[in-house]
Amino acid sequence: MLLETLKSALRTVDVARTAGYSVQQVRDLEHAGVLPPATRTTSGYRQYGTVHLHSALAYRSLAAGTGPTEARRILRAVHRAPASEVLALLDAAHARLDRERSGLLLAREAAELMSAEPVEDARASDAMSVAELAVALGVRPSTLRHWDAEGLVVPDRVPPRATRRYSPAQVRDARIVQQLRGAGYRVESLRALMPDLPRGRRSQDVAAALAVRDTSITTRSLALLEAAAALHRLLVARTG
Numbered sequence: 001m002l003l004e005t006l007k008s009a010l011r012t013v014d015v016a017r018t019a020g021y022s023v024q025q026v027r028d029l030e031h032a033g034v035l036p037p038a039t040r041t042t043s044g045y046r047q048y049g050t051v052h053l054h055s056a057l058a059y060r061s062l063a064a065g066t067g068p069t070e071a072r073r074i075l076r077a078v079h080r081a082p083a084s085e086v087l088a089l090l091d092a093a094h095a096r097l098d099r100e101r102s103g104l105l106l107a108r109e110a111a112e113l114m115s116a117e118p119v120e121d122a123r124a125s126d127a128m129s130v131a132e133l134a135v136a137l138g139v140r141p142s143t144l145r146h147w148d149a150e151g152l153v154v155p156d157r158v159p160p161r162a163t164r165r166y167s168p169a170q171v172r173d174a175r176i177v178q179q180l181r182g183a184g185y186r187v188e189s190l191r192a193l194m195p196d197l198p199r200g201r202r203s204q205d206v207a208a209a210l211a212v213r214d215t216s217i218t219t220r221s222l223a224l225l226e227a228a229a230a231l232h233r234l235l236v237a238r239t240g
Contacts, residue, residue, distance in 0.1 A: 010048040012038075019056035026056065033076040034059045051237060055079075058230035065224030066093045078234050086235065093224060100217050106185060106193055107210055110176055128166045130155075136171075137178050144174065152177050152190050 015035075016026045027046075029035050035055045038046040055075055062071035070093065077086045134141045147153045148164070153174045155164040166174065177190060 010050070010053060012046050012048065015048050015053050015056055018053055019060060021056060021060075029056060029059060032072055033079065034072055035075075036079045051234065054230055054233050054237075058227050058234060061223045061227035061230060065220045065222075065227055066096075071227075074231070078231060078238070083235050083239065086231065090224075090228065090231065097217060097221050097224065100213075103189065103192065104210065104213055104217065106180070106189055107213075110180060110193060111207060111210060126168050126171075127156075128171055130164045130166075133166050133171060133174060137174060139178065147174065147177060150187050150191055152187070152194055 012023050012026050015021070016023045019026070021029070026035070026048075030038060030046075030052075035048070035052045038048050038052065041047055055078070058078075059071050059075050062074055065071075066074070070089075074086065074089045074093075077089055128136065130141045130144050134144055137144075144153070144155075144164075148155060153166070153170055155166045155170055157163070158165045173194065177194075180190060181187075
């Protein structure tokens with residue numbers, strides 16, 4: 001049934017069936033401010049309108065795109081705040097997805113570098129000191145200490161003097177960081193990336209994990225696009 005053909009007076013069950021919620025969920029959404037307060041009939045029954053239905057549909061898409069907490073925040077703003085505030089919240093949601101996409105691209109590039117740095121045949125005796133790794137990479141020892149402090153490449157500490165020693169896997173990480181830094185990636189981006197690329201995993205496992213993330217981003221982006229259309233209807237109806 002097209003939304004435009006729905007009658008203006010809707011029962012709770014009408015909103016629930018059309019939006020894909022239970023009757024109790026519709027009441028909960030109203031209580032949370034996602035739907036504006038319903039009017040009451042003389043006998044005390046809730047009476048909804050198309051604005052409530054559009055709000056419920058917008059929330060469903062927003063929750064899929066941004067999560068329920070942010071979706072509730074945006075819908076409350078739709079009913080109570082200036083349109084500019086609603087649009088700012090929506091812009092921020094799109095920006096977060098854009099940052100995720102950028103991070104995914106970075107992760108894929110790092111994964112390709114990982115696959116080119118095999119360590120399966122490496123021995124523990126192949127570990128390097130700070131000075132040895134600095135020479136191998138052509139960087140200053142202070143650069144490696146900085147990466148350590150930033151959590152990018154954290155070496156083992158060998159007692160009794162807790163000397164830094166880089167295992168073969170950590171040497172590979174250092175090479176990846178060096179190449180990505182040379183490509184212009186900032187320390188902040190790399191700090192967020194490195195924990196997402198667990199060492200010791202096969203390159204195809206990492207690629208599969210990144211493919212799942214790509215699917216998730218695409219799904220949420222499409223949901224946000226769908227939500228934007230519903231929000232547009234609500235804003236136009238409110239200002240019109």
